[in-house]
Amino acid sequence: xxxxxxxxxxxxxxxxxxxxxxxxxxxxxxxxxxxxxxxxxxxxxxxxxxxxxxxxxxxxxxxxxxxxxxxxxxxxxxxxxxxxxxxxxxxxxxxxxxxxxxxxxxxxxxxxxxxxxxxxxxxxxxxxxxxxxxxxxxxxxxxxxxxxxxxxxxxxxxxxxxxxxxxxxxxxxxxxxxxxxxxxxxxxxx
Amino acid sequence: xxxxxxxxxxxxxxxxxxxxxxxxxxxxxxxxxxxxxxxxxxxxxxxxxxxx
Numbered sequence: 001x002x003x004x005x006x007x008x009x010x011x012x013x014x015x016x017x018x019x020x021x022x023x024x025x026x027x028x029x030x031x032x033x034x035x036x037x038x039x040x041x042x043x044x045x046x047x048x049x050x051x052x053x054x055x056x057x058x059x060x061x062x063x064x065x066x067x068x069x070x071x072x073x074x075x076x077x078x079x080x081x082x083x084x085x086x087x088x089x090x091x092x093x094x095x096x097x098x099x100x101x102x103x104x105x106x107x108x109x110x111x112x113x114x115x116x117x118x119x120x121x122x123x124x125x126x127x128x129x130x131x132x133x134x135x136x137x138x139x140x141x142x143x144x145x146x147x148x149x150x151x152x153x154x155x156x157x158x159x160x161x162x163x164x165x166x167x168x169x170x171x172x173x174x175x176x177x178x179x180x181x182x183x184x185x186x187x188x189x190x
Numbered sequence: 191x192x193x194x195x196x197x198x199x200x201x202x203x204x205x206x207x208x209x210x211x212x213x214x215x216x217x218x219x220x221x222x223x224x225x226x227x228x229x230x231x232x233x234x235x236x237x238x239x240x241x242x
Contacts, residue, residue: 047233050193054226057200061207061219069212078219085226092234099240145210160204167197174193178232 013071013139016132017146020066023128025155027060030121031162034114035169043106044173044183048093050166052118055086057163059125064159067152069143071136079129087122090115105182191232196225 034053037043045053062079066072093115097104104113112120148156172186173179203218 047193047229050197051226051229051233054196054200054222057197057204058219058223058226061200061203061215064204065207065212065215068207068210074216078216081223085223085230089230089234095238095240095242143212156204156208160201160208163197163201163204167194167201170194170197176192176194178191179193 013136016071016136016139017067017152019132019135020063020071021152021155023125024060024063024067024159027056027063028155028158028162030056030117031166033109035162035165037106037109037114038169041107044186045169045179046093046105046182047174047179048089048096049105049114050170050173050179051089052086052093052115053166055082055089055118055122057166058082059086059122060159062129064156065143067148067156068146070141070146071132071139072143073133073140075143076129076133076136080126083122083125083129087119087126090118090122094119191229193229196222196229199225 031053034045034049038045059079059082062075062077062082065075065078069075093105097113097115106114109117170179173183175187199218199222203215203222206218207215
């Protein structure tokens with residue numbers, strides 16, 4: 001899969017490369033925590049939860065492509081648009097459960113529900129991306145395939161596996177149709 | 191309406207990016223966000239039980 005990278009150019013913008021990989025690791029970590037709760041505590045993702053996971057993946061693709069091809073305004077735009085879509089979805093879920101007496105969906109993590117953490121994360125992504133656009137503004141050039149280190153290959157591979165796992169999970173929870181609003185069991189055996 | 195579709199297209203986009211096909215990966219990313227907007231319209235346009 002990484003075969004073409006042997007012909008790639010060495011990474012030219014080390015700081016940008018490292019920060020984008022760090023951001024991608026953060027995205028992967030968020031997806032991992034969601035999966036841990038899904039598997040360990042049988043908390044199946046609701047449709048809005050799935051859309052927030054998708055928003056994280058779309059954001060991650062922007063950061064991944066910055067590491068893979070070098071920094072580009074298009075890649076940062078991908079991250080910001082993905083974050084806006086994810087933030088809209090998580091804000092909608094916050095509003096669904098904001099009324100007094102509503103205990104929310106799923107169990108809280110460090111005192112906040114996952115959709116609230118999701119909204120905070122997406123806002124942080126937008127702030128981070130804005131800062132990176134300033135940091136990188138002198139480095140934007142024609143995107144070229146970069147030579148990745150083994151840590152980068154590891155992080156991107158983890159992101160790829162989590163993306164595939166979400167695809168499989170969505171089939172198991174929703175089959176090949178819309179998801180139930182409040183899923184309680186897998187349609188396909190786990 | 192297939193919920194797994196945007197996850198599948200996102201996965202394909204990541205694979206394309208890993209293979210060095212940048213333009214195709216961006217194209218698939220655009221398809222994914224369009225499908226996501228469709229799902230957002232499906233799941234997020236009901237009335238909220240609050241006064242905004």
